[in-house]
Amino acid sequence: MTAVLVACAHGTRFEEGRVVIRALLDMLRATAPDGVEVHEAYVDVHEPYVTDVVAAARERTDDVVIVPLLLSTGYHTEVDLVEAAGGLPIAPALGPHPVLAEILADRVREAGAAPDDTVVLAAAGSTRPGAVVDVERMAELLADAGITAPVIAAYAAASEPRIDAAVAAARAEGRRTVAASYVLAPGHFSRVIERADADATTAPIGADPRLAEVVWERWRAARSARSLA
Incomplete structure (x- = not known):
């Protein structure tokens, strides 16, 4: 029997984001x-x-799992996808995850971060409390991935501190800043991160091959949990 992974991204009006x-x-x-x-x-x-x-997948098979191509929990994972699933299994958001931390750490090092810089983990932001918990956990995982510079979680919208404020606060203390773009693809939020004017800004996570590992791990776990239910 065919199995279906519904890979659900947010959606963007920016073509470069759709390409990713x-x-x-x-x-x-x-x-x-x-x-x-x-x-x-x-x-x-x-x-x-x-x-x-x-709805179309359910007409063909009962073996359907939704995997959000989203980096943190939020309204879309907690409300929109639950309504769309109609009882089908939904995997957690992709983050927090050690593999994402490895990708981000590689980008931060490539940007030339020094031990006395401040790394601003720049996320989209959400009104849902769980999203902040997820991003703060990613900040901890960055340290586990070898980033020795201080890491501050900051947000483009909805949550505090905002990215530009975090950059300004670090700069006021005489610290160079590296904004680690914790967004999946180019779009509105990546532009907000760029406008924060950190000394260096990494590219969005993008279609890194390691990301596929995380998606399939989430799919397997959600599918297995349904089998055991």
Whole structure:
């Protein structure tokens, strides 16, 4: 029987962001286990919308798992995807995860961060308390991944501190800043991070091959949990 992974991203009006998501979907299809299909879906902005993708998949198989291509929990994971799933299993958001910390740490080192710099972990932000918990955990994982500079979690919207304020506070203390872009693809939030004017800003996580490992790990765990239920 065919199994379906519904890979659900947020959606963006920026074409460069859509290119990144399509590249990630291509990687997932290339690494999919035998008999598993990867279906593209979005929770907002543009089609194919996750509700429609899930409904179509259910007509073909009961073995459907939704994996959010989102870095933290939030309204979309807690409300929108739950409504779209109609009881189907939903994997957790991709972060926090040690592999994401490894990717971010590599980017921070490539940006030339020194031990006495401040690393601003620059996330999108959410009104949901769990999102802040997730991002703060990612800040801890960055230290586990070998970043010895101080790491401060900051947000483009909804949560405090804001990214530009975190950069300004570090600069007022005479510290150089590196903004680690904790967003998946170029778009609105990556532009907010760039405008914070840190001394260096990393690129979004993008279609890093290691990200596929995280997606498949989330899929396997959610699918197994359903089998045991």
